[in-house]
Amino acid sequence: MPEPRQRADAVRNRETVLDAAEELFTRAGPAGVSMNAVATAAGVGKGTVFRAFTDRTGLLQALAERRSAPLRRAVAEGAAPLGPGTPPRERVPAVLDALLTAKLDNQALYLALEEAGAASPYQSPSYAWWHGVLRDSLAELTDADRAGFLAHVLLAAVRADLVAHLAGAGRVPVAALRRRLAEYTESVLP
Amino acid sequence: MPEPRQRADAVRNRETVLDAAEELFTRAGPAGVSMNAVATAAGVGKGTVFRAFTDRTGLLQALAERRSAPLRRAVAEGAAPLGPGTPPRERVPAVLDALLTAKLDNQALYLALEEAGAASPYQSPSYAWWHGVLRDSLAELTDADRAGFLAHVLLAAVRADLVAHLAGAGRVPVAALRRRLAEYTESVLP
DNA sequence: TTGCAATACGGACCGACGGTCCGTATCTTC
DNA sequence: GAAGATACGGACCGTCGGTCCGTATTGCAA
Numbered sequence: 001m002p003e004p005r006q007r008a009d010a011v012r013n014r015e016t017v018l019d020a021a022e023e024l025f026t027r028a029g030p031a032g033v034s035m036n037a038v039a040t041a042a043g044v045g046k047g048t049v050f051r052a053f054t055d056r057t058g059l060l061q062a063l064a065e066r067r068s069a070p071l072r073r074a075v076a077e078g079a080a081p082l083g084p085g086t087p088p089r090e091r092v093p094a095v096l097d098a099l100l101t102a103k104l105d106n107q108a109l110y111l112a113l114e115e116a117g118a119a120s121p122y123q124s125p126s127y128a129w130w131h132g133v134l135r136d137s138l139a140e141l142t143d144a145d146r147a148g149f150l151a152h153v154l155l156a157a158v159r160a161d162l163v164a165h166l167a168g169a170g171r172v173p174v175a176a177l178r179r180r181l182a183e184y185t186e187s188v189l190p
Numbered sequence: 191m192p193e194p195r196q197r198a199d200a201v202r203n204r205e206t207v208l209d210a211a212e213e214l215f216t217r218a219g220p221a222g223v224s225m226n227a228v229a230t231a232a233g234v235g236k237g238t239v240f241r242a243f244t245d246r247t248g249l250l251q252a253l254a255e256r257r258s259a260p261l262r263r264a265v266a267e268g269a270a271p272l273g274p275g276t277p278p279r280e281r282v283p284a285v286l287d288a289l290l291t292a293k294l295d296n297q298a299l300y301l302a303l304e305e306a307g308a309a310s311p312y313q314s315p316s317y318a319w320w321h322g323v324l325r326d327s328l329a330e331l332t333d334a335d336r337a338g339f340l341a342h343v344l345l346a347a348v349r350a351d352l353v354a355h356l357a358g359a360g361r362v363p364v365a366a367l368r369r370r371l372a373e374y375t376e377s378v379l380p
Numbered sequence: 381t382t383g384c385a386a387t388a389c390g391g392a393c394c395g396a397c398g399g400t401c402c403g404t405a406t407c408t409t410c
Numbered sequence: 411g412a413a414g415a416t417a418c419g420g421a422c423c424g425t426c427g428g429t430c431c432g433t434a435t436t437g438c439a440a
Contacts, residue, residue: 007387007436008436010436013388013389035427036427039390039391045389045390046391046427048388048389055428056426111310120351120354120355122351145366146370149362150374152355152356153346153347153374156343156352161310161312180336184340187380188378197407197408200416200417200418203417225398226397236400236420238418240398240399
């Protein structure tokens with residue numbers, strides 16, 4: 001598989017589009033980010049955007065990928081409390097807290113990503129990855145089936161729209177939210 | 191507020207549309223239910239649909255309202271284990287199980303409802319109602335803030351797309367799913 | 381350096397969707 | 411049965427995600 005090597009302008013444009021989209025997401029809400037708007041903001045034709053990312057979902061995923069890369073690396077190969085060596089009772093709460101924080105920091109992006117056209121978030125490879133991390137960790141504490149279910153339920157507790165609702169309606173301050181989540185997570189561990 | 195009395199054809203049409211939409215949802219997926227399709231299936235003009243329900247979200251809510259009316263009544267004023275007299279440790283799991291079952295039985299409808307255009311499900315009056323029920327019940331076991339948070343998290347565990355993912359990917363049989371949810375719910379109660 | 385594939389570019393174009401508008405038909409009231 | 415109020419239908423609109431193709435750029439080889 002020789003990986004047919006990309007043309008220089010293509011990779012340059014890909015980056016430009018990603019930057020423009022990121023900027024757009026923070027400036028306008030997720031609603032204001034149409035593919036056309038992204039293309040225009042990037043100073044590029046619409047076709048270019050679609051060639052680089054296939055479709056809207058692809059763009060969103062690429063964006064989230066880039067944004068969460070450090071966190072994912074920390075979880076995949078970092079030190080405690082996020083890294084793989086950490087005992088589950090410490091790691092699971094740490095991962096959830098990190099996810100909560102990430103979604104708070106990038107609300108618009110994650111909101112857009114979780115609707116993702118018509119496909120549920122549960123199709124995305126990214127979801128599968130996080131679910132796998134939690135499931136495997138939890139499997140040290142209980143049987144596999146229960147671990148899988150628990151992982152789903154825990155991730156549901158940090159879904160972008162719920163987080164946005166809790167934090168955004170101004171009801172719960174961030175610190176309190178994190179505390180609640182932590183105590184909840186703890187209470188769920190087998 | 192004299193409630194200006196509806197014309198006969200209007201109420202008749204409203205019912206017709208509701209029926210047609212319900213039928214459409216079960217026949218085609220949620221994707222296949224455009225407002226145009228609903229109008230056509232009801233043998234009615236598009237304008238009529240919009241006049242009766244304001245917008246797509248309105249139609250979906252009306253539909254869900256009608257479908258879940260018996261359950262809501264059972265919770266609001268019925269007997270144990272769903273009714274308001276029931277002690278929380280019995281009522282909360284019962285309500286969640288009932289919600290799980292409802293979503294399993296009407297996947298397409300609830301899926302469509304939870305995306306609901308662009309507004310998160312957390313805006314809908316129906317969500318607020320269910321959240322209130324759980325919150326109030328849980329408030330007998332713990333303080334108000336914690337009860338509110340717990341209610342959100344419990345509802346997140348029975349979100350339509352998660353339920354559809356678990357049951358629909360064929361992974362978890364319904365009986366097992368209900369059992370898992372029950373044991374999870376129990377473990378979360380303070 | 382130049383010639384020539386191969387590739388990417390841009391933006392006009394498409395079909396579908398949610399939602400609006402208004403001339404016409406139907407209902408209700410007196 | 412006449413007149414005023416209300417609802418009807420469907421043509422119409424703006425926008426969106428996505429496609430297509432003639433044109434411009436790039437990279438390799440001579």
